[in-house]
Amino acid sequence: MTVIATAGHVDHGKSTLVRALTGIDPDRLAEEKARGLTIDLGFANLALPSGGELSFIDVPGHIRFLRNMLAGVGAVEGCLFVVAATEGWKPQSEEHLRILDLLGIKHGVVALTKVDQVDDDLLELAQLDVAEHVEGTFLDNAPVIPVAATEGIGLDDLALALDALVDRMGEPIDHGRPRLWVDRAFAPAGAGTVVTGTLTGGTIATNDSLAVLPGRHEARIRGLQSHHRESAEVPAGNRVAVNLTGVSHHDLGRGSVLVRAEQWHQTRMLDAELRVLDSLDHEVSRRGAYAVYFGSGEFPAKVRVLGTSTLLPGDTGNVRIYLDRQLPLLPGDRFILRESGRDETIGGGQVLDVEPRLPASRAKPDRSVERLVAERGWVRAEHLARLVGHDVEATVAGWVVAPEELASMHERLLARIEDADALGLDLAALDERERAAIDSVEGVEISAGRATIGVPEDPLADHPWLAMLEADPFSPPPPDGFDRVEVRELVRRGTVVEQDGVFFAASAVDQAARLVAARLATTEGITVADARDLLGTSRKFVLPMLNHFDRNGITRRRDDIRIAGPRMPSV
Ligand SMILES: Nc1nc2c(ncn2[C@@H]2O[C@H](COP(=O)(O)OP(=O)(O)O)[C@@H](O)[C@H]2O)c(=O)[nH]1
Numbered sequence: 001m002t003v004i005a006t007a008g009h010v011d012h013g014k015s016t017l018v019r020a021l022t023g024i025d026p027d028r029l030a031e032e033k034a035r036g037l038t039i040d041l042g043f044a045n046l047a048l049p050s051g052g053e054l055s056f057i058d059v060p061g062h063i064r065f066l067r068n069m070l071a072g073v074g075a076v077e078g079c080l081f082v083v084a085a086t087e088g089w090k091p092q093s094e095e096h097l098r099i100l101d102l103l104g105i106k107h108g109v110v111a112l113t114k115v116d117q118v119d120d121d122l123l124e125l126a127q128l129d130v131a132e133h134v135e136g137t138f139l140d141n142a143p144v145i146p147v148a149a150t151e152g153i154g155l156d157d158l159a160l161a162l163d164a165l166v167d168r169m170g171e172p173i174d175h176g177r178p179r180l181w182v183d184r185a186f187a188p189a190g191a192g193t194v195v196t197g198t199l200t201g202g203t204i205a206t207n208d209s210l211a212v213l214p215g216r217h218e219a220r221i222r223g224l225q226s227h228h229r230e231s232a233e234v235p236a237g238n239r240v241a242v243n244l245t246g247v248s249h250h251d252l253g254r255g256s257v258l259v260r261a262e263q264w265h266q267t268r269m270l271d272a273e274l275r276v277l278d279s280l281d282h283e284v285s286r287r288g289a290y291a292v293y294f295g296s297g298e299f300p301a302k303v304r305v306l307g308t309s310t311l312l313p314g315d316t317g318n319v320r321i322y323l324d325r326q327l328p329l330l331p332g333d334r335f336i337l338r339e340s341g342r343d344e345t346i347g348g349g350q351v352l353d354v355e356p357r358l359p360a361s362r363a364k365p366d367r368s369v370e371r372l373v374a375e376r377g378w379v380r381a382e383h384l385a386r387l388v389g390h391d392v393e394a395t396v397a398g399w400v401v402a403p404e405e406l407a408s409m410h411e412r413l414l415a416r417i418e419d420a421d422a423l424g425l426d427l428a429a430l431d432e433r434e435r436a437a438i439d440s441v442e443g444v445e446i447s448a449g450r451a452t453i454g455v456p457e458d459p460l461a462d463h464p465w466l467a468m469l470e471a472d473p474f475s476p477p478p479p480d481g482f483d484r485v486e487v488r489e490l491v492r493r494g495t496v497v498e499q500d501g502v503f504f505a506a507s508a509v510d511q512a513a514r515l516v517a518a519r520l521a522t523t524e525g526i527t528v529a530d531a532r533d534l535l536g537t538s539r540k541f542v543l544p545m546l547n548h549f550d551r552n553g554i555t556r557r558r559d560d561i562r563i564a565g566p567r568m569p570s571v
């Protein structure tokens with residue numbers, strides 16, 4: 001479903017046209033009905049000839065209510081632009097067109113109203129007037145449909161043109177990051193808090209928990225309505241009424257915004273591209289109290305021009321905007337900038353960077369992801385996604401890294417691996433970024449929590465102590481002077497056997513077992529003294545050896561002799 005806004009000068013017939021098309025009077029308020037004047041936003045749905053549905057946000061044309069108009073157009077992508085044939089182009093025709101243009105709205109239909117009040121010549125003049133004023137804008141090639149709402153003239157043609165408009169606008173974008181700018185909040189009896197707005201960016205569903213911003217409130221969706229129908233979920237691009245629990249209607253209102261907190265970066269400072277209106281009669285410098293309009297909201301702001309010190313009418317330049325509260329914004333978000341004091345529209349544009357890192361004097365904002373990464377060196381992929389509004393593939397485990405940062409990290413890690421002892425670099429000694437990057441060091445091998453380059457040579461192969469043990473198998477030397485870590489590792493591997501504080505080469509144990517087995521083949525048992533003589537060693541060594549045999553079932557002890565155990569090697 002598609003949402004569009006009306007636009008155009010006051011009294012040109014916007015509300016009358018919406019009512020004639022939809023049967024719904026968008027002027028809801030008693031004061032509006034009494035004065036015949038739109039003050040605040042109105043809403044109505046149209047069943048299109050094709051079977052689709054279109055929602056209108058009807059905006060006031062009177063200059064005094066421009067901020068309400070801005071709240072209505074902040075989240076739409078198309079418009080029904082109304083010009084009365086009787087009056088032709090008027091100041092708010094111009095201002096509304098400029099605003100829609102600055103907001104990046106690309107699609108529209110022009111209704112030339114009150115044609116029952118003009119003759120053919122005047123109608124032709126009005127058509128030329130419109131054509132001249134929309135030239136070079138997004139309405140340049142838009143259809144212009146003559147209508148008289150009060151007489152029912154042209155309404156079918158307009159409905160067809162709106163159908164084609166909806167086609168041209170295409171499907172609303174859904175990037176899984178719903179955002180609902182609130183345009184109304186109220187508390188109907190017995191229903192908690194209800195807000196309405198235009199949903200963009202993603203789907204919301206009942207029971208979703210949403211952050212209510214600005215502020216710290218969390219609310220849960222108890223019920224959802226779109227086009228006056230209850231639904232369990234509502235996709236992007238729809239008008240929606242949301243029944244919320246957990247938040248009072250006093251805590252939110254027009255300009256509040258509902259999002260999933262974890263998906264958005266909330267910012268008070270942003271860099272943006274600003275297009276200054278041609279028609280402005282002064283330059284834009286740093287002074288002045290500004291109001292910036294995002295979505296349905298109006299927010300006080302300070303502005304600093306980046307690069308040059310001032311922007312002239314018609315210029316496009318970059319500015320840093322300082323808000324007085326945090327908003328969930330993204331690059332590409334459109335805004336209008338007005339000067340509060342003079343009550344005039346300065347211009348508008350789009351957000352470039354929601355988390356500027358460089359001081360204003362050096363900032364050169366644009367929308368590239370590469371710049372964001374380059375300015376940070378290292379940025380968590382999930383944080384970057386919040387800064388750009390879409391997922392970015394991580395360079396190394398969970399991080400997006402600038403190429404030159406990663407290269408220098410690799411160099412540092414390589415040097416540390418080369419400096420490490422033969423077992424390799426202990427991963428426990430690395431910080432988080434180093435650990436994330438170590439996998440991608442060229443040629444690295446990770447094993448048992450250590451990093452080496454290439455398959456590590458076994459530092460224990462041909463160990464000198466092992467050679468000494470083998471050289472004197474039954475009177476082995478102690479490991480004095482050898483690295484304790486290496487000694488422990490040799491025992492762990494079973495290359496060396498430890499018993500009662502004495503270390504034997506495993507091969508010595510095997511050899512001794514075979515000698516004892518051979519002797520026990522000829523006699524029932526041997527004493528310690530027999531074994532000592534058999535191995536040609538002393539009690540100091542033969543006792544641990546026999547104890548090792550007992551423990552491993554090679555021999556069994558019976559009083560003072562050893563007899564064959566179940567694991568005695570066969571001879
Ligand atoms: N004769 C005639 N009057 C119209 C037509 N459309 C609107 N009007 C009248 O113009 C006045 C302003 O209309 P309204 O819809 O309130 O204008 P808005 O301010 O643009 O919303 C009302 O008195 C309408 O009855 C039309 O097509 N023909």
Ligand SMILES: [Mg+2]
Pocket residue numbers: 014015016037038058059060061
């Ligand atoms: Mg109106």
